[in-house]
Amino acid sequence: xxxxxxxxxxxxxxxxxxxxxxxxxxxxxxxxxxxxxxxxxxxxxxxxxxxxxxxxxxxxxxxxxxxxxxxxxxxxxxxxxxxxxxxxxxxxxxxxxxxxxxxxxxxxxxxxxxxxxxxxxxxxxxxxxxxxxxxxxxxxxxxxxxxxxxxxxxxxxxxxxxxxxxxxxxxxxxxxxxxxxxxxxxxxxxxxxxxxxxxxxxxxxxxxxxxxxxxxxxxxxxxxxxxxxxxxxxxxxxxxxxxxxxxxxxxxxxxxxxxxxxxxxxxxxxxxxxxxxxxxxxxxxxxxxxxxxxxxxxxxxxxxxxxxxxxxxxxxxxxxxxxxxxxxxxxxxxxxxxxxxxxxxxxxxxxxxxxxxxxxxxxxxxxxxxxxxxxxxxxxxxxxxxxxxxxxxxxxxxxxxxxxxxxxxxxxxxxxxxxxxxxxxxxxxxxxxxxxxxxxxxxxxxxxxxxxxxxxxxxxxxxxxxxxxxxxxxxxxxxxxxxxxxxxxxxxxxxxxxxxxxxxxxxxxxxxxxxxxxxxxxxxxxxxxxxxxxxxxxxxxxxxxxxxxxxxxxxxxxxxxxxxxxxxxxxxxxxxxxxxxxxxxxxxxxxxxxxxxxxxxxxxxxxxxxxxxxxxxxxxxxxxxxxxxxxxxxxxxxxxxxxxxxxxxxxxxxxxxxxxxxxxxxxxxxxxxxxxxxxxxxxxxxxxxxxxxxxxxxxxxxxxxxxxxxxxxxxxxxxxxxxxxxxxxxxxxxxxxxxxxxxxxxxxxxxxxxxxxxxxxxxxxxxxxxxxxxxxxxxxxxxxxxxxxxxxxxxxxxxxxxxxxxxxxxxxxxxxxxx
Amino acid sequence: xxxxxxxxxxxxxxxxxxxxxxxxxxxxxxxxxxxxxxxxxxxxxxxxxxxxxxxxxxxxxxxxxxxxxxxxxxxxxxxxxxxxxxxxxxxxxxxxxxxxxxxxxxxxxxxxxxxxxxxxxxxxxxxxxxxxxxxxxxxxxxxxxxxxxxxxxx
Numbered sequence: 001x002x003x004x005x006x007x008x009x010x011x012x013x014x015x016x017x018x019x020x021x022x023x024x025x026x027x028x029x030x031x032x033x034x035x036x037x038x039x040x041x042x043x044x045x046x047x048x049x050x051x052x053x054x055x056x057x058x059x060x061x062x063x064x065x066x067x068x069x070x071x072x073x074x075x076x077x078x079x080x081x082x083x084x085x086x087x088x089x090x091x092x093x094x095x096x097x098x099x100x101x102x103x104x105x106x107x108x109x110x111x112x113x114x115x116x117x118x119x120x121x122x123x124x125x126x127x128x129x130x131x132x133x134x135x136x137x138x139x140x141x142x143x144x145x146x147x148x149x150x151x152x153x154x155x156x157x158x159x160x161x162x163x164x165x166x167x168x169x170x171x172x173x174x175x176x177x178x179x180x181x182x183x184x185x186x187x188x189x190x191x192x193x194x195x196x197x198x199x200x201x202x203x204x205x206x207x208x209x210x211x212x213x214x215x216x217x218x219x220x221x222x223x224x225x226x227x228x229x230x231x232x233x234x235x236x237x238x239x240x241x242x243x244x245x246x247x248x249x250x251x252x253x254x255x256x257x258x259x260x261x262x263x264x265x266x267x268x269x270x271x272x273x274x275x276x277x278x279x280x281x282x283x284x285x286x287x288x289x290x291x292x293x294x295x296x297x298x299x300x301x302x303x304x305x306x307x308x309x310x311x312x313x314x315x316x317x318x319x320x321x322x323x324x325x326x327x328x329x330x331x332x333x334x335x336x337x338x339x340x341x342x343x344x345x346x347x348x349x350x351x352x353x354x355x356x357x358x359x360x361x362x363x364x365x366x367x368x369x370x371x372x373x374x375x376x377x378x379x380x381x382x383x384x385x386x387x388x389x390x391x392x393x394x395x396x397x398x399x400x401x402x403x404x405x406x407x408x409x410x411x412x413x414x415x416x417x418x419x420x421x422x423x424x425x426x427x428x429x430x431x432x433x434x435x436x437x438x439x440x441x442x443x444x445x446x447x448x449x450x451x452x453x454x455x456x457x458x459x460x461x462x463x464x465x466x467x468x469x470x471x472x473x474x475x476x477x478x479x480x481x482x483x484x485x486x487x488x489x490x491x492x493x494x495x496x497x498x499x500x501x502x503x504x505x506x507x508x509x510x511x512x513x514x515x516x517x518x519x520x521x522x523x524x525x526x527x528x529x530x531x532x533x534x535x536x537x538x539x540x541x542x543x544x545x546x547x548x549x550x551x552x553x554x555x556x557x558x559x560x561x562x563x564x565x566x567x568x569x570x571x572x573x574x575x576x577x578x579x580x581x582x583x584x585x586x587x588x589x590x591x592x593x594x595x596x597x598x599x600x601x602x603x604x605x606x607x608x609x610x611x612x613x614x615x616x617x618x619x620x621x622x623x624x625x626x627x628x629x630x631x632x633x634x635x636x637x638x639x640x641x642x643x644x645x646x647x648x649x650x651x652x653x654x655x656x657x658x659x660x661x662x663x664x665x666x667x668x669x670x671x672x673x674x675x676x677x678x679x680x681x682x683x684x685x686x687x688x689x690x691x692x693x694x695x696x697x698x699x700x701x702x703x704x705x706x707x708x709x710x711x712x713x714x715x716x717x718x719x720x721x722x723x724x725x726x727x728x729x730x731x732x733x734x735x736x737x738x739x740x741x742x743x744x745x746x747x748x749x750x751x752x753x754x755x756x757x758x759x760x761x762x763x764x765x766x767x768x769x770x771x772x773x774x775x776x777x778x779x780x781x782x783x784x785x786x787x788x789x790x791x792x793x794x795x796x797x798x799x800x801x802x803x804x805x806x807x808x809x810x811x812x813x814x815x816x817x818x819x
Numbered sequence: 820x821x822x823x824x825x826x827x828x829x830x831x832x833x834x835x836x837x838x839x840x841x842x843x844x845x846x847x848x849x850x851x852x853x854x855x856x857x858x859x860x861x862x863x864x865x866x867x868x869x870x871x872x873x874x875x876x877x878x879x880x881x882x883x884x885x886x887x888x889x890x891x892x893x894x895x896x897x898x899x900x901x902x903x904x905x906x907x908x909x910x911x912x913x914x915x916x917x918x919x920x921x922x923x924x925x926x927x928x929x930x931x932x933x934x935x936x937x938x939x940x941x942x943x944x945x946x947x948x949x950x951x952x953x954x955x956x957x958x959x960x961x962x963x964x965x966x967x968x969x970x971x972x973x
Binding site: 159160162201209210212213216281282283308309310311313314365366379403819 | 912913
């Protein structure tokens with residue numbers, strides 16, 4: 001059928017011309033280098049000269065001029081956003097003077113980690129689909145697989161916080177929906193990075209929105225979309241650093257369940273290409289290429305095209321139709337319209353077979369769109385399905401009944417070409433092989449050198465009450481209840497362990513647990529880890545700590561290390577600058593080393609580069625700190641066994657598990673003093689793994705009443721949080737805390753942020769059974785939970801170093817971000 | 820004809836968005852704002868009689884428990900001695916609430932609506948100069964990427 005149409009067109013003399021259908025022809029064959037660069041710049045293609053020349057060569061071979069549809073389609077397919085040219089490219093790396101060439105950093109670290117882990121797991125490998133689909137997929141139970149994806153929507157959120165975050169969460173919900181034959185979303189999570197909400201208004205660069213406004217807009221955007229879709233938001237975190245001023249980071253994630261017999265998807269020749277859901281408008285044109293451009297003060301007006309507006313009602317109805325059609329086996333393949341719109345979705349689905357698209361059939365929000373705009377538009381709430389001819393009528397009837405718009409916009413073919421038409425005129429005709437495999441690779445220089453920071457030169461004060469209060473009140477540590485309470489974490493009725501826990505439901509939980517299948521006790525726990533400040537010292541230990549924190553959070557509620565899968569989301573500055581890229585190499589290498597040692601495979605991820613902001617009149621642009629978010633998920637065999645972090649009963653013994661080192665570098669404590677320091681927390685995953693195994697075993701046996709991971713603010717903050725979340729006091733003797741001998745000061749001991757540590761409350765009378773599981777491991781009883789409302793910590797010198805009312809500590813912790 | 824329906828929180832109830840705005844104004848370092856009330860405006864193009872418009876205001880656009888609606892624009896005592904600020908979407912920006920309102924009209928059996936637009940008004944009271952109000956608009960109410968604003972003293 002596709003062929004027949006083509007013949008008719010070529011024979012018919014009365015067909016319209018390209019001009020009549022508003023398509024521009026661009027002569028690349030005779031263009032000079034300078035002209036090629038101008039074309040790329042003028043059209044916001046974000047292609048460099050080498051790439052433009054590769055395209056020119058293709059057209060020379062074909063002996064024709066390019067159309068705007070073709071050029072835009074190539075530009076977005078080759079964009080950093082879609083092809084990850086930096087991560088997959090060639091890197092000329094030098095570390096402290098030692099040079100080497102890295103061919104494909106991504107394959108050598110992240111992908112290799114997963115490959116090695118899967119090989120080691122052998123028959124017990126529970127990965128189903130990794131790195132290939134819209135989300136990573138692992139086994140859940142006999143009936144379902146679990147899909148998880150985390151995305152970023154940074155640039156749009158900088159320009160319009162509400163709309164940007166709104167469409168960020170809307171977009172990531174469609175990722176599991178477009179994975180395999182469609183997963184049903186069961187939860188969202190989100191992580192944000194902002195500049196300080198107290199940033200002085202007068203110092204704000206032109207064109208930058210105030211961090212507090214961004215904060216509020218982003219929270220409202222995620223809230224309104226997630227809540228209206230009826231998907232609970234069960235986990236997240238918020239981090240602060242003033243380098244996020246021009247580039248706030250907005251990470252959104254969604255997890256979903258797929259029936260095990262709906263995994264395989266493949267578009268077949270002759271299947272109809274059907275667009276479902278929202279209509280196409282000018283929204284978000286150039287989103288994929290735009291995300292590879294540095295922002296400046298003109299961005300606020302020149303890029304209004306990149307702003308997308310979300311509509312959760314349409315997405316919810318579309319989801320309902322897809323779930324029904326999935327049950328009826330009505331389609332062969334599905335994917336979401338994300339960056340690059342139809343061009344990307346259809347291009348990817350038909351990569352191996354070819355496709356013919358009738359652009360004039362696409363339903364539009366308003367008239368006047370040029371064909372390339374229709375093809376590239378990133379209007380929200382659209383998905384593309386591949387429907388066999390015999391099922392088309394049933395599918396269309398289903399959509400009509402559910403009041404969801406569905407339109408045939410083309411057919412898959414078997415000629416390995418992407419053939420796009422508008423009113424029967426060919427507006428683009430590209431070889432799939434060139435489109436997907438043609439992008440050239442470039443070497444980029446990268447450099448990393450050991451950095452040296454000033455160390456504070458201060459005596460330890462005799463009382464650390466004030467220090468503890470200061471750290472508790474820092475934005476990074478302070479309660480995020482104001483945000484969490486705006487999100488619905490109860491809808492769908494499956495959340496077992498919630499983001500806020502404790503006697504008054506306001507303690508900071510380490511991980512959340514959902515129990516998504518009614519009648520089954522099997523659950524999914526999720527958490528996240530991020531260690532921004534360590535990256536200033538060394539991104540290797542930053543990445544290692546982020547992975548450890550995410551895993552630690554899950555172990556703290558009772559998950560087993562062997563059941564944990566992780567996701568990587570890199571947000572970085574401009575990778576064309578060698579220092580930024582050097583940081584990336586270090587971080588990626590840690591990802592490989594740590595993940596393989598823990599046996600936690602990466603199942604999906606995403607990267608966002610060029611997060612830099614050029615301030616007018618300033619040569620040097622401001623880059624965000626290297627930021628790696630690790631999201632982690634674990635399958636829990638019995639949700640009734642998980643524990644929360646709040647102290648439960650006076651008289652129970654308190655243990656500290658894991659050794660404390662002199663690792664104050666990058667700590668919240670040093671940050672409050674205005675220092676970075678050098679002794680960044682390191683990690684020994686081999687011994688940590690033993691510790692984690694022992695701990696999850698003890699939790700499963702029911703010996704543990706409460707368990708809290710030790711991270712920002714160290715042990716002092718962890719003790720305080722456990723106490724005030726449970727409404728109980730604690731008596732702690734610091735001398736007993738497991739530590740290396742070089743830890744001699746109370747402030748080092750209580751505020752060091754060494755990895756792999758926990759505060760644990762054990763059921764009184766079961767200490768022996770508990771301790772027997774930790775033979776040869778750092779695990780010590782350090783005190784007791786008390787009925788008094790005081791947190792008392794006796795220092796190394798035998799004198800009280802912290803003695804504070806828990807109500808007071810809690811108020812101090814809750815106040816800063818409760819707006 | 821284009822008809823206008825304004826919806827606002829009943830006077831005896833807390834306007835949470837308005838109170839939030841007052842707090843944000845204070846954070847901006849601007850003193851003097853006393854009260855802020857938010858009005859959601861819907862413009863519907865089509866041929867309707869007063870009964871139909873009342874029905875739309877009552878059954879579709881407002882929550883009868885906490886809100887009231889006005890056919891036409893809010894006027895009189897409600898806006899007396901205030902700065903009346905209007906925030907509109909720029910042309911071409913998708914207006915999701917308008918799209919859903921259109922759908923809602925169809926569900927109610929009203930097929931005559933040709934188009935729907937939404938915007939927001941803020942009734943702001945206090946001792947505030949024109950310059951300060953302009954700053955509030957720019958910093959808190961309208962995003963120049965997608966919105967325009969205007970205001971006048973009532």
